[in-house]
Structure formats: structure tokens, C-alpha cells
Amino acid sequence: MQYVLDFGIPSPLVIVHDRLTAHYGRDWPVSVRSDPIDHLVFAMTSSRTLGKVSVDAFCKLRAAFQPWDLMIKAPYEEVHTCIQNITYADTYANFIPAALRLIKEKEGRLSLDFLEEWTVPKAQAWLEMLPGVGPKISAYVLNTSRLHMPALIVDTHHWRVARHLGLITRETPFEKAASCFERQIPNTWTAKDREDHHFMIKQIGLDFCKDGHLRCPSCPLRNDCAYGKTTIAN
Numbered sequence: 001m002q003y004v005l006d007f008g009i010p011s012p013l014v015i016v017h018d019r020l021t022a023h024y025g026r027d028w029p030v031s032v033r034s035d036p037i038d039h040l041v042f043a044m045t046s047s048r049t050l051g052k053v054s055v056d057a058f059c060k061l062r063a064a065f066q067p068w069d070l071m072i073k074a075p076y077e078e079v080h081t082c083i084q085n086i087t088y089a090d091t092y093a094n095f096i097p098a099a100l101r102l103i104k105e106k107e108g109r110l111s112l113d114f115l116e117e118w119t120v121p122k123a124q125a126w127l128e129m130l131p132g133v134g135p136k137i138s139a140y141v142l143n144t145s146r147l148h149m150p151a152l153i154v155d156t157h158h159w160r161v162a163r164h165l166g167l168i169t170r171e172t173p174f175e176k177a178a179s180c181f182e183r184q185i186p187n188t189w190t191a192k193d194r195e196d197h198h199f200m201i202k203q204i205g206l207d208f209c210k211d212g213h214l215r216c217p218s219c220p221l222r223n224d225c226a227y228g229k230t231t232i233a234n
């Protein structure tokens, strides 16, 4: 099915989404929708870190600090030991406990369930006042946890591929990309549509559109891609 904007013309983003769905199929894996605090801690261990390294760090944190309240007063060294292999471990060994502490101070308990009643922009703004939390982490928490809200995650893979495709200009800063995409998304799109879109675009970034190593002739988006069309033609 092709989604359309209100004036009846599919946006370039929607055309790309349909092409991705045709390529990867409709059985795109669903995230494990657990407590949003789990997703926040995991996302903070994932910044610029390989997936299996961040999963390992998260598992060590979860084994050491359950309930998560235990991490609020944990010595820096104990947190750092669990996450020492992630990028920016020194920084996040401070940020993760500080973020949890601030949630508890503001809400009286360590829970983000109250965000479910809020709009996505309001909930993202609240999360982004926590130390170490930017638009990528806030959208990840809202979209993939059991809150399952219609926030669009944009990571560096997504941003890079979208600039090649021409969905955003090459000058669009990373921080502004999500709002540019939202203007192209039909209001019929659900949280799951946004989740699928992000993970499929990211997969293109991993499979075909790697930084410094583009495989345009085999890419399923080559006919929709501003950059790919020029390189293949030449």
C-alpha cells in the first residue's frame, strides 16, 4: 500500500518507504517493548558503540543494579566497570546514574510511564533535559519501549542515507533531520510505521550505503536516490 499526503501525492519519503518494504518485507522484527527505563539505559550505552558491545554493557548494568534505583547512588567505578568497553564510557558512567537520579527527583519514582499521556514533542523535550539525552535517545525510548509512541528515531546511518537520497539537503544538521522527515510523513503513519522506517533505512546504511563505501548498483533505492542516480549514470 502506498501512503499519500493530504493533497494526494506520495512524498519522496513515502516512496522510499514503500521501496524498502518491498525489499525487506513486512515481517520487520518488532522491538522488545519493555520498561522505558530499560530502553533509556540501553540507548545511553549505545551511543557510537557497536551493537554487541552495548548489549554486553547493558546486561552487566542490569545484573549489577536491579532495581535500577540501586544505580542512583552507586560509586562511579562500579558503573564504569560495567560499561568500560563502550565509547565515551567515562562520560556515561556519570550521565546514566545522573539521568536516573533526576527522573526520581522530579517524579518521585523511577518511572517514565507518565510520558504516555503527553504529545511526542513534549515528551521528547522532557527527556532531553536529562544529562546525555538528545533527540536520538529520546525518540528511541518513546518509540521502541512499551510506550510505543509515534516518535521517529534518526541515527547517523539514517541521516547519511537520507542526505544521499535527497530526502533532506546535504546541509541539514543531524539535530534538525527528524523534524524535516516529520513534515514528509503522512498523518496516518503509526508508531510501528515510524519504527519500521527507521530500522529499514538504517539497514540500507549497513548493507549498501556505508560511509566511504557505497554499493549503488546493487542498492534497492538506486532509482529513488539523487546521489545514486548520478553515480550509476556516470
Ligand code: SF4
Residues within 6 Å of the ligand: 161, 164, 165, 204, 208, 209, 210, 214, 215, 216, 217, 219, 220, 221, 222, 225, 226, 227, 228, 229
Ligand atoms: S543508491 Fe547509493 S547513495 Fe543512494 S542510498 Fe543506495 S547506496 Fe546510498
